[in-house]
Amino acid sequence: MVARTLALSLALLPALASAGLFREGGPVKMLQDAAFRKTLKAEKTAVVAFVAPWCGNSPRLRSLSSPLIDFYAVDCDADENKRLCAEQGVKGFPTIKRKASSIVTWAGSEVPARVTNLKGPDAISKWATKESSQPRVLLLTTQPKIPVMWKVLGARYHKQIPFGAAKDEGASIAESLGLPAPASGENAKSRVVVWQKDEATPTVYEGKLKFEALSQYFETIAVIDSDAPHPKREL
Incomplete structure (x- = not known):
């Protein structure tokens, strides 16, 4: 590409x-x-x-x-x-x-749209099940629009990791996924939810929500297609 x-x-x-x-x-x-x-x-x-x-x-x-x-x-x-x-x-x-x-x-x-905008638990469940042959990452956020950082990461890793985003203002989606409630005072913060390859149960990414930290983490979980260039080689 x-x-x-x-x-x-x-x-x-x-x-x-x-x-x-x-x-x-x-x-x-x-x-x-x-x-x-x-x-x-x-x-x-x-x-x-x-x-x-x-x-x-x-x-x-x-x-x-x-x-x-x-x-x-x-x-x-x-x-x-x-x-x-x-x-x-x-x-x-x-x-x-x-x-x-x-x-x-x-x-x-102008960043290409490679992030799936998901609305509600049902849409997320279908998306996570459909993409089970790869790790999947979902941003739960209170922001009305997908953050530029998430769009950039989604564009960079889209061949290895499907990216999704959902507005979860009251943490109801996180609760429906069986995730632990966010710490007190952190309801307004974004969280990254991860489904490892062939796993049906998600976990919460515990690292920093910074571009470099997330990039390094995605390098460790990305499924590499032998016919596609690894994103790291192009950084």
Whole structure:
């Protein structure tokens, strides 16, 4: 599956490296032609800025950063990238009207929908039974929409682990699944419910509800298809 890569034609500060806009080791990584094409094959959403070092319209991009979305830049003035920029239809470098935070939010909204939105215990039971040949993970949350982090994880691991989400404001779904009640004062927090492969009884994930911690956990339970690339190889 080709990665969902969102290309922006953006004007940046002069002298990218010296200006410190995209510092080495920072959240925005510079790509050459070959690395760009490799990125397109990754199972993840990314934003690529096609830039020109001589034009200074975009200091807002210094703060482009998200643990969920990868940000890259391609220098269209570099000889090795000219063919790539032409192929991508880059013809100009307009002024940026969005703040970096708005770009991050927009990128999150473009993550492919790989999470099944489940309503009520019956729907969850059917989903869990249908997907029993693989581990299944369900997010119980009070939020009205599926969090971007869960969407990103669902898109990244969808070939190995079916992802679901359900609104469980009063913990009634958790109770119907036979799960222990959340600790006092934690009713508003999200919980991740896990069905191991070929198991009918779910358990509650006890780790941190952070992107890196969840990614590491999913690496340990993912069922690997020999014909599909392991998500970790593309991180």
